[in-house]
Amino acid sequence: MAEVTEAVEKQKKQREPLFGKKNRKLISDPLDDSNPITVQVLGICSALAITVKLYPALIMSISVLFVMGVGNVVISLMRNVIPNRIRIIVQLVVVASLVILVDQVLKAYVYDVSKELSVFVGLIITNCIIMGRFEAFALANKPWKSFLDGVGNAFGYAWILLAVAFFRELLGSGALFGYQVIPDSWYLSNGGFYSNNGLMLLPPMALITVGIIIWVQRAKNTKLIEED
Amino acid sequence: MKLFKNLLDSVKPHFEEGGKFEKLYPVYDGFATFLFVPGHTSHSGAHVRDGIDLKRTMVTVILALVPALLFGMWNAGDLHYAALGETVGFWDKFFFGAIKIVPMIVVSYAVGLGIEFAFCVIKKHQINEGYLVTGMLIPLIMPIDIPLWMVALSVVFAVVIGKEVFGGTGMNILNPALTARAFAFFAYPTYMSGDQVWINTSTDAGQSVVDGYSGATVLGSYATGGEVQYSVMDMFLGTIPGSIGETSTVAIIIGAIMLIFTGIGSWRIMLSGVVGAIVMGLIFNAVAPYAISPEQQTFMAVPFWQQLIMGGFAFGIVFMATDPVSAAQTTRGKWIYGFLVGLFAIMIRVFNPAYPEGIMLAILFMNVMAPLIDHYVVQANVSKRKKRLKVA
Numbered sequence: 001m002a003e004v005t006e007a008v009e010k011q012k013k014q015r016e017p018l019f020g021k022k023n024r025k026l027i028s029d030p031l032d033d034s035n036p037i038t039v040q041v042l043g044i045c046s047a048l049a050i051t052v053k054l055y056p057a058l059i060m061s062i063s064v065l066f067v068m069g070v071g072n073v074v075i076s077l078m079r080n081v082i083p084n085r086i087r088i089i090v091q092l093v094v095v096a097s098l099v100i101l102v103d104q105v106l107k108a109y110v111y112d113v114s115k116e117l118s119v120f121v122g123l124i125i126t127n128c129i130i131m132g133r134f135e136a137f138a139l140a141n142k143p144w145k146s147f148l149d150g151v152g153n154a155f156g157y158a159w160i161l162l163a164v165a166f167f168r169e170l171l172g173s174g175a176l177f178g179y180q181v182i183p184d185s186w187y188l189s190n191g192g193f194y195s196n197n198g199l200m201l202l203p204p205m206a207l208i209t210v211g212i213i214i215w216v217q218r219a220k221n222t223k224l225i226e227e228d
Numbered sequence: 229m230k231l232f233k234n235l236l237d238s239v240k241p242h243f244e245e246g247g248k249f250e251k252l253y254p255v256y257d258g259f260a261t262f263l264f265v266p267g268h269t270s271h272s273g274a275h276v277r278d279g280i281d282l283k284r285t286m287v288t289v290i291l292a293l294v295p296a297l298l299f300g301m302w303n304a305g306d307l308h309y310a311a312l313g314e315t316v317g318f319w320d321k322f323f324f325g326a327i328k329i330v331p332m333i334v335v336s337y338a339v340g341l342g343i344e345f346a347f348c349v350i351k352k353h354q355i356n357e358g359y360l361v362t363g364m365l366i367p368l369i370m371p372i373d374i375p376l377w378m379v380a381l382s383v384v385f386a387v388v389i390g391k392e393v394f395g396g397t398g399m400n401i402l403n404p405a406l407t408a409r410a411f412a413f414f415a416y417p418t419y420m421s422g423d424q425v426w427i428n429t430s431t432d433a434g435q436s437v438v439d440g441y442s443g444a445t446v447l448g449s450y451a452t453g454g455e456v457q458y459s460v461m462d463m464f465l466g467t468i469p470g471s472i473g474e475t476s477t478v479a480i481i482i483g484a485i486m487l488i489f490t491g492i493g494s495w496r497i498m499l500s501g502v503v504g505a506i507v508m509g510l511i512f513n514a515v516a517p518y519a520i521s522p523e524q525q526t527f528m529a530v531p532f533w534q535q536l537i538m539g540g541f542a543f544g545i546v547f548m549a550t551d552p553v554s555a556a557q558t559t560r561g562k563w564i565y566g567f568l569v570g571l572f573a574i575m576i577r578v579f580n581p582a583y584p585e586g587i588m589l590a591i592l593f594m595n596v597m598a599p600l601i602d603h604y605v606v607q608a609n610v611s612k613r614k615k616r617l618k619v620a
Contacts, residue, residue: 193375199415208389215393 018144026148030156033223037160038214042128047161048206050120054177057165059106059113061158063121065151067098068130072150074098075138082139091134092125099124129157164209172200254348254355286360288490292483293364293547299479300472301325304372307427307469313438325372328428329472332367335376339383340366347392358397358404358553359387365405365547368473369540369588370412371425378416382408402595403554406544406588413588421584423448426469445469447539450530451581453523463537474543477536484546493550496559497566501545502536504570509535512578527578535574544587545570554595558605565601569594 017023036042050056074094075082082090103121106114114121124130133153138146169175174182174196186192199205218224236256242249243256305321340359348355366383390407391400413420423444429437442449442457446468449456458468466476474480487493509532519525536542549555549569556565569590576586583589 188375193377195375195378195416195419197415198417199411202414211393 023145023148026145027152027155030149030152031159032156032217032221035156035160035217036129036132036153037157037210038217039224040129040132042132043157044207044210046120046123046127047157047164047210048203050117051161051165051168051206051209052172052201053116053169053175054162054165056113056116057161059110060117060120061154061161063099063102063106064124064127064130064157065154066102067095067124068133068150068154069147070150071095071098071130072133072138072146073143075134076141076143076146079139079141087135087139088131091131095125095130095134129153160210160213163213164206167209168200168206171197172205252349254353255345257354283357283360285492286357288492289361289487289547290364292486292493293361293368293473295479295482296368296473296476296543297329297364298322299466299476300368301329303466303475304328304428304472306467308429311427311429311437311443324428328372329367331376332370332374332379332472333364335380336366336383337363339380340387343384343387343392344396347396351396353396356397358391362386362404362408365473366408369405369409369471369543371420371471372428373425374412374416374419378412378419381415382412385411398553400553401599402592403548403551406548406592406595409588410592413585421448426471443469445539445584447577447584450527450538451523451577451584453526460534460537463534471540471543474540477542480542480546487546487550493546494552494555494562494566496562497550497555497569498545500563500566501549501570501573504567504572505535505541505545505574506532506570507567508571508574509533512574523581524578535577539577540585540587541570541573544573544591548587549591549594554598556598556601556605558602561598561601561605564605565594565598568597 030036034040037044037047046060050060071094075091078090099122102124103114106117106121133150137149141149166176169177170181174180174194182194184190186194188195240256243253244250249256302318302322302325304325305316305323308324309316309321337359340363344359345355347353363383366379366386370379370382386404386408390402390404391397394400409420419425423442425443426445427443429443442454444452444454446456446458446463448454462468464477466479468475484493484498488495488498509530512528512530513532516525516528519528530538545566549566556562569587572590572593573587576589577584578586580586
């Protein structure tokens, strides 16, 4: 009897709480130390393409959050039955079905944004972050952990997207979420002194903004500084 | 000079290790070496040094820019009063331009040097004089009416993103002055292009703009199919609208002679650039009958030598393409680099009416390509020597 209780206790010790230290790290790591965009430099194309305005960027972030969270759980549940040779195809099928789902929902409820995001919703399928997390994490971990990892990475992706979109919309169109925040009377055309920065609306500036975020991040986070 | 020397010596202890302003040593060093030849000696090995250091190089370039600058000041006033239909004396015109242009130069230097000093203090570098020329070039390639804060912002962008990100003076990939112009051009297109910005037409009470006035540049007129109001002689002398320093081919040629004579600007790049532009001009002359639109046909049919004196081509090829940092480094590379700059400059301005100033994009593009050119030139030399080794 004593042996059995001991074994049970041992098992209890091994089982982690739902939001234990390790699990919390799964969410917090991708926000900073291993951010998918600024550190791993994945998923850049969508970050450049849909960050002109905050609202589409927000919708995109939510879509990716959904696809990553659910997708990671699905792959994790199937991890023991997926034949190794065709795993990429299986992963693609999973993402593709989720993305189609998202696409339909967007078309039904936020048609304007769906049109604005156009091909980029479909391109979530090929977003390197998602495939990367499936490959690197979900295939080797249990569903709950995979879920946390997926959500964490999606948040890491989302905050960069929103930060870039914030600056691009503010400086490029003088608005936030479509609401004019810079007073009309400031503009040169109305006798003021200000003018929107047209370069902010062009893709190169998204790249430069991401670059500046990386710069600031590396200056603050000494762990990321490479030795040379 | 003795006054400066005494002053510098008296404050020196504060900036050395242990002093009050130890952190600001780069600032002190910057001023001291600007005024006097530094007493630094090399610590190891033998170095052969040129008698002329970076600061004198920069000063020479600035001197070469002076003719273009002075002409730009006079020209700004000349165009302004011509647009208003008034006749005023030489000095009135000159002062009108000076009042507009001097603040731009001050802003450019204050912002640019401020950022450079800040970076040097943070990173504990020596202050470099790389900005001295850039700071003078930036106002010269801006239109007269641009708001000062746009100049300041362009300078911030050019110095931080164009230069400091890559490691400061000498490490930049792109020419910083052109980076500033490209930034302003794409960020504030209404203030950097079109036919409203090149001539100041601000009117006081009782003044009005004359009938039939057009502020379009020569390139702008060609691009939109408008009538060109200026003669070839106007273009050569520079009494045409355009960025402040770019209009006068004569003033630029004087600058070019100074640069070539002192050995500071590469004559290879200038010469091959001109050759490249002529080649492209001749090609356009030859294919003009097959152009897709009448505007393009007139533009293509412009005599090839006239392409050299229109727009910013001359200024760009003399002062920007020859930037020793961002241009190709090898001798053969310089020929290729200059040739392609000239070729692309004319090609862009004729083919894309939205970007009449082809030289800016051509130089920036070739700046990016310069390391590639150098790489292949060096590799070609390596393989040539290897072959020789095998034969022997």
